[in-house]
Every structure is written in structure tokens, then in C-alpha cells.
Amino acid sequence: MTATVRPPTTAPAPAATGGELTGTGNLLRLFLRLSRRQIAIWALAFLALVALSVVALEETYPDAAALQARAVLLESPAAVMMTGPAFALEDYTFGAMIANELSLWLLLPAAIMSVLLAVRHTRAEEESGRLELLRSLPVGRYAPAVAAMLTVALADVAVGAATTAGLVITGMPAADSLALGLATALTGLVFGAVAAVTAQVTEHARTASGLALGALAAAFLVRGVGDVIERTGSWLSWLSPLAWAQQTRVFVDLRWWPLALSAGTTLVLLLLAASLARRRDLGAGLRAARPGPAQASRALLAPAGLARRLVSGTFVAWAVAMFLFALAFGALASSLDDVIADIPAMGEWIELDLDDLTRSFAAVILSFLALCPAALAVSGVLRLRAEEREGRLEGVLASGSSRTGVLGRWALVVAVESALVQVLLGIGAGLGVSAGTGEVAWVGELTAASLAYLPAVLLLGGVAVALVGLAPRLASLAWVPVVWAALVVFLGELLGLPSWARDLSPLTHTPLVPGAALTAGPLAVMTVLALGLAAAGLLGLHRRDVGTA
Incomplete structure (x- = not known):
């Protein structure tokens, strides 16, 4: 062998x-x-x-x-x-x-x-x-x-x-x-x-x-x-x-x-x-990276605490930057009296009342600034979608939290922080106008006027909640209404956009306070729509699988 x-x-x-x-x-x-x-x-x-x-x-x-x-x-x-x-x-x-x-x-x-x-x-x-x-x-x-x-x-x-x-x-x-x-x-x-x-x-x-x-x-x-x-x-x-x-x-x-x-x-x-x-x-x-504590606090274990931990840093950073911007922008209000007569076409760019130029310009400032908390609201809601896409949301749900509870508390945290940013920007604009005019009353007036923009901000955030819950693949489309609102605010008058196109922006339906009279009807409608969209998003997340693309 x-x-x-x-x-x-x-x-x-x-x-x-x-x-x-x-x-x-x-x-x-x-x-x-x-x-x-x-x-x-x-x-x-x-x-x-x-x-x-x-x-x-x-x-x-x-x-x-x-x-x-x-x-x-x-x-x-x-x-x-x-x-x-x-x-x-x-x-x-x-x-x-x-x-x-x-x-x-x-x-x-x-x-x-x-x-x-x-x-x-x-x-x-x-x-x-x-x-x-x-x-x-x-x-x-x-x-x-x-x-x-x-x-x-x-x-x-x-x-x-x-x-x-x-x-x-x-x-x-x-x-x-x-x-x-x-x-x-x-x-x-x-x-x-x-x-x-x-x-x-x-x-x-x-x-x-x-x-x-x-x-x-x-x-x-x-x-x-x-x-x-x-x-x-x-x-x-x-x-x-x-x-x-x-x-x-x-x-x-x-x-x-x-x-x-x-x-x-x-x-x-x-x-x-x-x-x-x-x-x-x-x-x-x-x-x-510094090691965290051996045990998480009770607040951090809750969905609301996690939301605060993940989104608050971005909100604070943007709030500080935009507050300084609002302060500087507001200080320009007193300068317009010297130039508006020489620029008749400015009225085609921004809606100004020549009889009360400072008040009218202050209202326009608030409409510009409202885009920041609106963008932050959308960004904050979409952060939850990012957590879901990375597989971390399943871990939160495994701890005993319900789907609707997670999304609801997350949206609530984002809404509260967006509202705080909006109020802070009103204070900043008021301080700027006050510094330019020497009238301290502008601080309180513009702070109160900034609250009129909250329904529009919440409505844009509600669109994001609805998309995250109902159509997660399309969640990034929540930015489209924000971009359109910015286009209407900055260039709507000058580009001659038709009224139906401007009406697609929630900010169009917000009265230009304090330059215009406050009407509660549009604000109530936008608030109801925001709550309806949020409810639809909660129902959608409750019925679909978590982690779906």
C-alpha cells in the first residue's frame, strides 16, 4: 500500500x-x-x-x-x-x-x-x-x-x-x-x-x-x-x-x-x-470621554429626560446665537426713519407701515426670528427618528415605555423648548429696539408679541411628528414647510408670489403684531391643526413597527 x-x-x-x-x-x-x-x-x-x-x-x-x-x-x-x-x-x-x-x-x-x-x-x-x-x-x-x-x-x-x-x-x-x-x-x-x-x-x-x-x-x-x-x-x-x-x-x-x-x-x-x-x-x-455615573438618574431613564439630554444642547446653542442676532437686528429699527423716504421700493420687500415705522419693523423682525424656533422644533422631532434608525429607540421601549408615551413626551419637550426660544428671541428683539429708541416698554411689548408666533411654530413641528409616526421614510420632508415659510417671509412680497402660495406658510396667517391687530381665529386654527397632526403621528407610531425604514 x-x-x-x-x-x-x-x-x-x-x-x-x-x-x-x-x-x-x-x-x-x-x-x-x-x-x-x-x-x-x-x-x-x-x-x-x-x-x-x-x-x-x-x-x-x-x-x-x-x-x-x-x-x-x-x-x-x-x-x-x-x-x-x-x-x-x-x-x-x-x-x-x-x-x-x-x-x-x-x-x-x-x-x-x-x-x-x-x-x-x-x-x-x-x-x-x-x-x-x-x-x-x-x-x-x-x-x-x-x-x-x-x-x-x-x-x-x-x-x-x-x-x-x-x-x-x-x-x-x-x-x-x-x-x-x-x-x-x-x-x-x-x-x-x-x-x-x-x-x-x-x-x-x-x-x-x-x-x-x-x-x-x-x-x-x-x-x-x-x-x-x-x-x-x-x-x-x-x-x-x-x-x-x-x-x-x-x-x-x-x-x-x-x-x-x-x-x-x-x-x-x-x-x-x-x-x-x-x-x-x-x-x-x-x-x-468621561465615564458617566454607574446608574442613570430617574429623570434620564424617562423618555422626557432622554429627549432633554439629546436636544437641549442644540436648542441652547442656537438660542444664544439667535438672541444676539435678535438684539442686533432690533437695534436697526431706529435707523429706518432716516432712509425709508429715499427707498420707496423697500415696501415691496418687507411690509412696512410708514405711519409707525418702528412698530411695523419690529413686527417684521419677529416674523423673521420665528423661523429659528420652527427649525429647532423640526430638528428636535427628527432626532427621535434618528434614534429609531440607529436602533436605540428599541432599547427605550424595552425599558417599559410605550411608543405613544415616548413620542408624546419627546414632542412635548421639543414644544416647550421651542416656546422658550421664541420668548427669548422676543426679549432680544425688544432689548434691541429699546436700545435704539430709548424706550424700555419695547421689551415687554415684543416679548408678549412673540407669543403670537407659537401656533405657527407648533404647526410646523406637528408636521414633523405626523411624518415620523405615519411615514418615517418621508420624515425629512418636514423641512419643506420650513424652507417654504422662509422663502415667503424673506422674498414673498418681492417675488410677487400669489396669495394661495403665501397661504401655504403658517407664518402668513400670523398677525404682524405689534404692528397689526391680534386676531385669535387663525391662531386657534393653527393650534388645533398642530394638535391633530401630533395625534395622527402618535397613532401612526402605535400601529407601525419600530425601526421600519
């Missing part, structure tokens, strides 16, 4: 990794696929914002006299804080107005978009465990981070191109339009790189986003204070990346070199993020 001896089998050699950037292209395609809709929406929003703003401003300020009257507003420190450095006030041109007053409101959303995208594709992937799964494939150490930042860069290129296109198609000079588009893209990249750094510091995506957005808020404050010190920009202004873009002085005295600061800072921050990444383990942060 003979035995057959087989040659020893050799295990196949592992595939060559090809270096620390292996798989970057594949990951880039994956990230772009995941974020393609968001990027497209951001780009289209920038295109519409720029084009509609230019058209609106051209109709509102049709001649040199109106423009020069507008320049008077920039004598106010509050206006400078909310816009940017004031160039060419002696001979105020339309281009100067775009540079001075529109640029900041392009830079801020570009920065926010970049922060959210950067954290989503870096720290959020680690926190969820998906990055560890990707790293088990032939993927280099730095490939995910590089792919994430390339995704952010392409998104910034898209919004920069949309900004340039929006300016060019409305007749603005091509070179300056290109410079503003490039400045918008580079500013977004700077704060995307900031987010790449904060993603190395903490284990949690929300904390990383909060730190990066906190850096953006600090940049806004530094730039604002610096420009108040010197209206064309002081030494303090140059410490803010927002100022670098604005100091290109587009449409006034174009200069490209400040953009080199944005590009250089982005490169330094990305190198810093790469260096910090070498010093930590996958899934960990440089700053270890």
Missing part, C-alpha cells in the same frame, strides 16, 4: 495594500453617492439664493440715491456685525452692497455644509462602526479621511460654482463673481478642515460638529468686533477666516491675495488632522 504525499498547500499571499491611500477612489465614489442629494440641494439653494437676492436688491434699490440711503444703515455697529466690512460708503454702488451685505450670508452656510459633511464621513463613520468594517478591506490608513475631505472639497466647488453662476446670470462682472465663488468655496474648505481636526479630538460626531460650529461662531464674533472697530476691517478682523474672504473686496477693489490665507490655513489644518490621527486608536478620540 502506497501513500500519496501531497505537496503542502501555501496560503495565498495577501493582496498588496499599495500604501496608506489605497482605496481612496472607491471610497470617494461611495461618499459622493451617499451625499449626492445633499450636495445637489446645497448647490441649487446657493444658485437660487444668489440669483433671487441680486434681482430683489436691484428692484429695491434702483438708483444711486436709494443706494446711498442704504449706505446710511451701515453706520450702525449692529448692521456691521450682521453683514461685514463697509467698503465704498462715500459712493455706494450696487456691487459694493453685494460685497458688504450678501457675502457673509454665503460664507456661513458654506461653512456649515462643510462641517456637517466632514463630520458625517469621518467621525460619524467611526462612531457607527462602519469605518472599522471598511478598514477590514484593502483600504489604506488615510484613504477614508482623504476621501471624506475630497467629498467636502467637491461640495464646496459645487456651491462656489453655483455662487458664481448666480451672479453672472444676473449681470454682475465675471471676474468679481468668480472671486466671490472661489472665496465661498475656500471658506467652506477652511471650516471643513476645522471639522477634520475636531473629529480627532472626540469620540462622538455631535461633539465634533459642535466644536467645529463653535469655531465658526467664534470666527463670526471676531470678525464682527473687528469690523465694528474699523468699518473696513481692523487687525482683529484678520484673525477670522470669514474676513479673509470679505477682504477680497469683490465689486469694489478686487484683490485675490487674501484667498491664499484660506488655502494655506486649510492645508495646515489638514496636516494637523493627519498628525493627530496617528496618535489615537480607531474609534477613539484624543480626549477620552
Whole structure:
């Protein structure tokens, strides 16, 4: 009997990794696929914002006299804080107005978009465990981070191109339009790189986003204070990346070199993020999270306590920022008396009563500010949907809480905190108008008037509750009424929207108090609708499976 001896089998050699950037292209395609809709929406929003703003401003300020009257507003420190450095006030041109007053409101959303995208594709992937799964494939150490930042860069290129296109198609000079588009893209990249750094510091995506957005808020404050010190920009202004873009002085005295600061800072921050990444383990942060108590408090174990824990931080941060905005915005009320006679078209932009201009403008301020608590209400409700999608809601239900109890208490917490934010904004606007006019009574009057907007805020939040309960796949559509309400508030009059289109916004049915008489009928109807939508959402969640897509 003979035995057959087989040659020893050799295990196949592992595939060559090809270096620390292996798989970057594949990951880039994956990230772009995941974020393609968001990027497209951001780009289209920038295109519409720029084009509609230019058209609106051209109709509102049709001649040199109106423009020069507008320049008077920039004598106010509050206006400078909310816009940017004031160039060419002696001979105020339309281009100067775009540079001075529109640029900041392009830079801020570009920065926010970049922060959210950067954290989503870096720290959020680690926190969820998906990055560890990707790293088990032939993927280099730095490939995910590089792919994430390339995704952010392409998104910034898209919004920069949309900004340039929006300016060019409305007749603005091509070179300056290109410079503003490039400045918008580079500013977004700077704060995307900031987010790449904060993603190395903490284990949690929300904390990383909060730190990066906190850096953006600090940049806004530094730039604002610096420009108040010197209206064309002081030494303090140059410490803010927002100022670098604005100091290109587009449409006034174009200069490209400040953009080199944005590009250089982005490169330094990305190198810093790469260096910090070498010093930590996958899934960990440089700053270890503090362990919580061994046992949760009774309040935290309840659904309402969990809701407060998860949404209150966002509410507080936005409440503080918007309170300062309301304070500055309110201070402008006393400045309008000097310019309204020179700008007859302003009445087509915002609804003003020339017989009581301050009171009318204060009412318009409140309608603008009401969008913030409305957006926070929708965001707070959708956070519960995010908890369900991640599988954590099932754990809450396993503790003995009912589905309707969880959603009902969650919605109640969001409603109460939204109401508190609305009242705080009324106080801020009142303090601002009081500071401008010297009449303390404005504080109480505008605080009381702010309560009139609560039914509209609750109705928009009720839409989110209904979608979460009845159609969870469509829950993100709760943002559509908020966006439409913002469009109607800011541009409804100027764009000549038909009455039926404006009536789709709950804010349209809110009386412009204190400038108009308070009518209880529309407010009662909106309150009933909000309660009805919330009830429908509770019933829907009770009947459907938790965790359904």
C-alpha cells in the first residue's frame, strides 16, 4: 500500500495594500453617492439664493440715491456685525452692497455644509462602526479621511460654482463673481478642515460638529468686533477666516491675495488632522470621554429626560446665537426713519407701515426670528427618528415605555423648548429696539408679541411628528414647510408670489403684531391643526413597527 504525499498547500499571499491611500477612489465614489442629494440641494439653494437676492436688491434699490440711503444703515455697529466690512460708503454702488451685505450670508452656510459633511464621513463613520468594517478591506490608513475631505472639497466647488453662476446670470462682472465663488468655496474648505481636526479630538460626531460650529461662531464674533472697530476691517478682523474672504473686496477693489490665507490655513489644518490621527486608536478620540455615573438618574431613564439630554444642547446653542442676532437686528429699527423716504421700493420687500415705522419693523423682525424656533422644533422631532434608525429607540421601549408615551413626551419637550426660544428671541428683539429708541416698554411689548408666533411654530413641528409616526421614510420632508415659510417671509412680497402660495406658510396667517391687530381665529386654527397632526403621528407610531425604514 502506497501513500500519496501531497505537496503542502501555501496560503495565498495577501493582496498588496499599495500604501496608506489605497482605496481612496472607491471610497470617494461611495461618499459622493451617499451625499449626492445633499450636495445637489446645497448647490441649487446657493444658485437660487444668489440669483433671487441680486434681482430683489436691484428692484429695491434702483438708483444711486436709494443706494446711498442704504449706505446710511451701515453706520450702525449692529448692521456691521450682521453683514461685514463697509467698503465704498462715500459712493455706494450696487456691487459694493453685494460685497458688504450678501457675502457673509454665503460664507456661513458654506461653512456649515462643510462641517456637517466632514463630520458625517469621518467621525460619524467611526462612531457607527462602519469605518472599522471598511478598514477590514484593502483600504489604506488615510484613504477614508482623504476621501471624506475630497467629498467636502467637491461640495464646496459645487456651491462656489453655483455662487458664481448666480451672479453672472444676473449681470454682475465675471471676474468679481468668480472671486466671490472661489472665496465661498475656500471658506467652506477652511471650516471643513476645522471639522477634520475636531473629529480627532472626540469620540462622538455631535461633539465634533459642535466644536467645529463653535469655531465658526467664534470666527463670526471676531470678525464682527473687528469690523465694528474699523468699518473696513481692523487687525482683529484678520484673525477670522470669514474676513479673509470679505477682504477680497469683490465689486469694489478686487484683490485675490487674501484667498491664499484660506488655502494655506486649510492645508495646515489638514496636516494637523493627519498628525493627530496617528496618535489615537480607531474609534477613539484624543480626549477620552468621561465615564458617566454607574446608574442613570430617574429623570434620564424617562423618555422626557432622554429627549432633554439629546436636544437641549442644540436648542441652547442656537438660542444664544439667535438672541444676539435678535438684539442686533432690533437695534436697526431706529435707523429706518432716516432712509425709508429715499427707498420707496423697500415696501415691496418687507411690509412696512410708514405711519409707525418702528412698530411695523419690529413686527417684521419677529416674523423673521420665528423661523429659528420652527427649525429647532423640526430638528428636535427628527432626532427621535434618528434614534429609531440607529436602533436605540428599541432599547427605550424595552425599558417599559410605550411608543405613544415616548413620542408624546419627546414632542412635548421639543414644544416647550421651542416656546422658550421664541420668548427669548422676543426679549432680544425688544432689548434691541429699546436700545435704539430709548424706550424700555419695547421689551415687554415684543416679548408678549412673540407669543403670537407659537401656533405657527407648533404647526410646523406637528408636521414633523405626523411624518415620523405615519411615514418615517418621508420624515425629512418636514423641512419643506420650513424652507417654504422662509422663502415667503424673506422674498414673498418681492417675488410677487400669489396669495394661495403665501397661504401655504403658517407664518402668513400670523398677525404682524405689534404692528397689526391680534386676531385669535387663525391662531386657534393653527393650534388645533398642530394638535391633530401630533395625534395622527402618535397613532401612526402605535400601529407601525419600530425601526421600519
